[in-house]
């Protein structure tokens with residue numbers, strides 16, 4: 001967890017030392033720097049601290065620093081230290097958005113009071129941002145990850161709980177279950193939502209370009225490196241990096257990645273200068289990484305670093321009751337994407353969809369929804385229609401009714417009250433129907 005801290009900037013080292021001591025005595029965590037440039041490297045959106053800077057300095061002065069900091073995050077409090085009688089400059093600083101100014105000479109107590117107020121303000125702003133992000137996205141989460149199975153309810157619950165923390169997260173699940181959807185939801189529900197979300201496909205990194213792609217390079221770092229270039233890590237500063245299919249990352253790169261995750265610092269190719277990183281890492285994997293470790297294909301230390309929080313996205317086979325809801329949602333999305341009228345499939349189609357296996361998970365179901373909206377055939381549906389032919393309307397309705405009750409029973413784990421309430425029928429009617437369709441409390445369908 002990041003600790004609130006005071007970045008203290010002055011080009012005169014003895015002044016710097018005495019202010020630092022005064023602030024440390026008052027109980028603040030202080031980082032001293034002799035130039036504004038060095039400070040800018042540390043400030044990122046959501047930076048959990050404040051800045052106290054001398055206003056007159058060689059190189060970048062305090063006013064320019066103020067403007068640059070406000071470009072990164074307009075709410076980072078900047079306190080400027082002005083010379084005695086520098087009233088005009090102090091007024092200008094306040095107009096440009098400085099949090100406060102302190103005129104030299106000043107007492108340690110006065111400085112400590114202003115710093116304490118600024119830190120309070122900062123933590124309030126950051127807290128509000130988190131709350132706003134969570135509130136704004138709350139309803140969204142159910143639309144993005146629909147499903148009433150216990151597994152999905154639990155997943156949404158855990159996702160909300162960890163989204164706002166800065167913990168790195170490992171997302172595990174079969175192909176097509178929506179791991180990337182979960183990763184984006186984590187990002188969008190965090191305080192980093194307005195910062196970049198950068199995806200690195202670890203299975204498709206071009207071997208010869210990997211390092212420069214991730215870490216960036218200085219001009220002249222290798223033949224062909226004409227200009228300096230940001231790597232993906234730097235692009236994501238302040239935001240989130242998704243390491244997709246982490247299990248496929250080459251072993252030597254795993255070692256470098258581990259160092260980046262632990263130190264939160266990168267060094268561009270051709271440079272020795274460490275660049276601090278404020279990034280949240282999310283990794284996904286289709287395979288159980290413990291098995292990869294046992295097979296010698298994955299570093300155990302990287303796994304332990306990544307799996308502090310693990311979210312498991314269940315396959316559709318483990319939550320069949322979600323298939324109809326999900327399919328309807330995917331149909332709505334597909335209709336929007338293809339600018340088609342919304343479709344409302346007849347019950348036998350939904351039933352057939354719910355009965356089929358979806359080994360490709362949501363991705364496969366999404367393709368089926370696309371094809372349905374476009375009027376193309378969906379595998380497995382015709383056979384289902386055949387099965388229905390020869391049945392009377394009443395028989396078809398009965399089948400559909402049975403499947404609805406069965407999935408409600410399964411969703412509520414055998415509790416009857418939520419089932420008859422949800423379906424809007426009486427307890428007695430539910431019993432009768434369960435008898436007629438030979439449904440047990442815990443059975444989906446017998």
Ligand SMILES: Nc1ncnc2c1ncn2[C@@H]1O[C@H](COP(=O)(O)OP(=O)(O)OP(=O)(O)O)[C@@H](O)[C@H]1O
Pocket residue numbers: 143144145146173174175176177178179180181182284286330362363366
């Ligand atoms: N809950 C969902 N609602 C709507 N669409 C979804 C949902 N989950 C997944 N999808 C869609 O299914 C497809 C696969 O999702 P995603 O890429 O997130 O899966 P994945 O688990 O990362 O797959 P892979 O491991 O193969 O990369 C995407 O087109 C995505 O938009």
